[in-house]
Amino acid sequence: MDQRTRAILTQQITPKKFERLQWDHGLRERKTMTDYLAAALRTAIYDGQFADGEELNQVELAQFFGVSRVPIREALRQLQAEGLVQNIAHHRTIVAGLTLPQITELIEMRAVLESYMLRKSAPKLDKAVLDRIRRICNETDTLKDYGARWVVKNWEFHRTLYAAADSQAMVEAVERIHLKIERYARQAGTAERQREAAAEHRLIFKAIARGDHAKAATLLEQHILHTGEVIRRHRALSEGRPLARARAGRRRTALTG
Numbered sequence: 012m013d014q015r016t017r018a019i020l021t022q023q024i025t026p027k028k029f030e031r032l033q034w035d036h037g038l039r040e041r042k043t044m045t046d047y048l049a050a051a052l053r054t055a056i057y058d059g060q061f062a063d064g065e066e067l068n069q070v071e072l073a074q075f076f077g078v079s080r081v082p083i084r085e086a087l088r089q090l091q092a093e094g095l096v097q098n099i100a101h102h103r104t105i106v107a108g109l110t111l112p113q114i115t116e117l118i119e120m121r122a123v124l125e126s127y128m129l130r131k132s133a134p135k136l137d138k139a140v141l142d143r144i145r146r147i148c149n150e151t152d153t154l155k156d157y158g159a160r161w162v163v164k165n166w167e168f169h170r171t172l173y174a175a176a177d178s179q180a181m182v183e184a185v186e187r188i189h190l191k192i193e194r195y196a197r198q199a200g201t202a203e204r205q206r207e208a209a210a211e212h213r214l215i216f217k218a219i220a221r222g223d224h225a226k227a228a229t230l231l232e233q234h235i236l237h238t239g240e241v242i243r244r245h246r247a248l249s250e251g252r253p254l255a256r257a258r259a260g261r262r263r264t265a266l267t268g
Contacts, residue, residue, distance in 0.1 A: 059194035063108025118239030128173035135175035201247030
């Protein structure tokens, strides 16, 4: 790793990295210091506030949170057990990342699972749930960037779509996938993609509202795959590779489930 790359991946800890602590009450609930620190770091990683390979400096973290290095070290051990961080030479800890093939596979899994659950759930959604989805769409339209609030609202939209699917194991599987890949969607996101994603949400909602559940499921699948393509293009550009189109065979497989 050259000095420039090391400087990028060893950035100072700032309040911006932990912005959700300011308004997400769930993160501030009373708990042990180690659990609190683990939750704060886990959320910051999931939100994309730390890049893959970025160092989590124990001294800086201890100074930022006003604690000793002991609970920081214990919190990092929790995250290491979850696969979110890894230890490297000289007792340094960095954020663990996913390869593009791993991200692509998770995107395709999510597309298939979510569209299947929406097909089960959509016929059971009552007016109250539809009104809630509409409100989420309206609230999403007011967001101006891919900040932490977008992450929360985006998951709320998706989770509400299949609330009536009675498929708890699948919902939990999708949530795990969502947590693993949302940071890459956020890192690849642009203002244009945010507007597109919000518009795609609205189209999915309208299809459900008019009773075209098959169309809604297809739109949801395409929406998720579109996000995967945005991530792929961003990764290619960041690595200086040519922008080859995604393989048609793989895309058709995901779309047909």
